Amino acid sequence: MEPIDYYNDQKYCPSCEDYVPYLMSVEHSYCTCCGGEVRLFSKTDWENFQNGLSAKRPKGGRPRKKATTKSNPSTDRESA
Secondary structure, eight states: OOOOGGOOOOETTTTTTTTEEEESSOOOOTTTOOBBBBBOOOOHHHHHHHHHHHHSSSSSOOOOOOOOOSSOTTTOOOOO
């Protein structure tokens, strides 16, 4: 894994339709070229990223709990 290089980091700007350097604020990041709001990926790159993740996810999952329908005699007490 490469170390993060702040000066070469880029995000996608929908206005410029390219990956550009950006300025980060508390809530949003902005393009240094046009001032528009940027996001991490373009739509096509985001879809490719999501498809790659879903292909790596294991199929199936945790087995479901078996439902017990028999009543437990120790809990069925008549009130005295």
